[in-house]
Amino acid sequence: MELDLSPYWMSKESYLERSQLQNAFVSRWVSKVDRSLLGHLSLASFLLELGKVVISR
Numbered sequence: 590m591e592l593d594l595s596p597y598w599m600s601k602e603s604y605l606e607r608s609q610l611q612n613a614f615v616s617r618w619v620s621k622v623d624r625s626l627l628g629h630l631s632l633a634s635f636l637l638e639l640g641k642v643v644i645s646r
Contacts, residue, residue: 608638615630615634616631
């Protein structure tokens with residue numbers, strides 16, 4: 590699938606890297622605070638990044 594992420598000034602590679610870093614950050618932070626929130630916040634993080642792909646189409 591071809592993605593145009595130019596409105597976000599990023600390539601597919603940087604998009605993937607940013608998504609992975611964001612998910613890792615949320616996972617680490619939540620695991621120290623309240624692990625029961627992990628499912629909700631991980632999903633929110635994923636949907637935020639997915640929204641960029643949908644909007645770019």
